[in-house]
Structure formats: C-alpha cells, structure tokens
Amino acid sequence: MKFLSIISLTILTAISCTTNPITPAEMPIPVSLFSSDVESGIACYRIPALTTAPNGDLIAAIDERVQSCGDIKINKDINIVIRRSSDNGQTWAPIEKVIDYPFGQSASDPSFIVDNTAKIIFMFFNYIDSDMEKDVFYFKVTKSTDNGKTWSEPVDITSQITKSDWQSDFKFITSGNGIQTRNGKLLHTIVNLQKGLFVFGSDNHGDDWYLLDKSISPADESKIVELNNNILMINSRVNGAGNRYVHTSADNGISWNTTPEPALPDPGCNASIIRYSSTEDGDDKDRLIFSNANNSDARNNMTIRISYDEGKTWSAGKSIYVGSSAYSSLTILKNGDIGLFFERNNYKDNVFVALSIDWLTYGKDKIK
Secondary structure: OOOOOHHHHHHHHHOOOOOEOOOOOOOOOOEEEEEOOOOOOOOEEEEEEEEEOOOOOEEEEEEEEOOOOOOOOOOOOEEEEEEEEOOOOOOOOOOEEEEOOOOOEEEEEEEEEEEOOOOEEEEEEEEEEOOOOOOOOEEEEEEEOOOOOOOOOOEEOHHHHOOHHHOOOOEEEOOEEOEEOOOOOEEEEEEEOOOEEEEEEEOOOOOOOEEEEEEEOOOOOEEEEEOHHHOEEEEEOOOOOOEEEEEEEOOOOOOOEEEEEEEEEOOOOOOEEEEEEOHHHOOOOOEEEEEEEOOOOOOEEEEEEEEOOOOOOOOOOEEEEEEEEEEEEEEEOOOOOEEEEEEEOOOOEEEEEEEOHHHHOOOOOOOO
C-alpha cells in the first residue's frame, strides 16, 4: 500500500477543516520497523515506544505478540523487542529481543525514561504469569548504561509504586515515555482502572521508586510533561469522551486541576506529548509537540500538533497518515528533527518517520 493513496488524499481533503492538507511529494518517507505476516511467525506487533539515548541513538521498542494480537490479560506469549538507529532513523539494526519469558509469562507495554544526568535508559514493562497468578499484574524495569546496546536483569518494582490493596486490580504503566524534570526527578504514570491515574517517580536516578498517592481522573493511558514555572501537565486518554483531558499541578503532584481539551479530538487511544523547547532553558520559543489519532470516534488520521503557549492552545495540526492509525510515540532526534513511531493499518505495521519543525509548520517556524 502506498503511504498516501488517492483515496487517502480524498479523505484528507474532507478533513482539511481540522488539519492542513499535504501531498505525497511533501511527505517524508516512512520506515517500516515491525510488520506482522504469516512468514514471520509473529501474530502481531503492538504498543510502540520510542526514545533517544544519551548519545543520540534511537531505540524503538514494541510488544512481540506471538500467538495473537490480544493484550496481556489474554495472551500467554508476549515478548519485548527493540530496534536501534545511529543515524536519526535512516537505517535500523535488526530486531533484538530484550525481554523473553517462558510461555505462560508475558511482558507488555514498554516505556522509557532517559536519565540524561546519569546517562541511564530505563525501560519499564508490565508482567503477568497467567498460569501461576491469573489477572495479577506486576511492574518491572530494566536499564541500559550503554545507550541501549545491553540491558540489565529486570527488577520488580511493584511494591514500591503500588499499594497493597491494588493486587487484584487491573493496572499498568502507560506505554511510551515518562520524563526527567529540570531538577533531575524521574516521573511516569500508572493507570489503575479501579482507582484512577497515578504518578510515580524517583529522586535518586532510579535506585528507588515511589508512588504519589493522589488519584487523578478522568484518565486512562496518559503522558506527563513539565511546563515552565515547574508546573506538571498530564495529557490523558478518556474513553468515550471524544477528546483528551488535561490535568495540571503547581505543587509537584499534591493536587491537580482537571479540564477537558476539546481542541484535541481523540477516539480513546494512547497518544504522545513531549517538550521540544523552552524559553526557561534558553531556547527561542516554548514548543510542545503532540501526536494522536485525530478523530473523536475512530482510530485513524495520525496527526502532529504544536503548542507555543504551554498547551493553552494548539495548532490545527498536520496529518501524517489519514488511514488506520492508533498508538504513537514521539522523541527529539539528535539533529533536531522530531521522530514519530506509530501503529497503522489495523496494527499490521509499525512505522517510523522523521519530521522537521520547518516541515510541520509549512516553513513558518524554523529552529535557530
């Protein structure tokens, strides 16, 4: 299938009231990183996570779902695999298996935090042993100190970042990315479908982890970013709402203000948000980048938007792929471009594309 077909362009014209139209000649060429087919023996690759290592290498992680495309609750054979790139995503190393438990035990939903101070990449995942403890979910983390070339033995941190009465709850660490704040704190989000969204973190470069015992709702899979003035902002999936929700805290997560965000239509799907630049860090502008399936009802129309006012308003957005598209993950490349890794074509293909600020804004914004 061509990345943008004639039919896709027709659809794109119909939705141009919310996204700027593009032509195939303008579209950067996507790279397929993980595709399922009969020959591969893998039923499905799902749940993309993308990050930039301290040395600038890219790491793309994803679920390798062997038996079926089913989630961890119903799938007894899910591994976590990665691919790496040292040239801003132009070429990629072969698939490497990082987490591979025996049949009956599954690892799912990879997510990263890069500690650029300690030069450590943390990769979190959800774990279950369906044969021994059905429907009991654990949280584990592995780390790399050599830019993703090797990974440590996974450590179970469930007791550090959950409460004792959560054992039987359906809970998971949000796939994609957490953050490191300006003061070095590491922060990420947990969803407990019975009790709400929570933030967990570390103040000592991942030696220990803790839970912020404040429930946030409405929220499902969510991403956290640090705004100027040390304000935290969480951008959340809310199933059935038709749009995103935003939660902000000016007191390090002790309390949160919650508002719907009608400017960000969403079908109930994991999205991605990252800080690209900040005037507090000496950059020329404040820029946040957001990607999601830009549709209130269906998982399609992968779109990227930019905010120049700390998320108060967003650009109309630029459609990257108008067809079937779902989860996405963003990162900043070492050359200043934006890397986007997302699911498309009903989860049959997971692609990477590199985009410049200049391209995303039709030349209206350039990095100085």
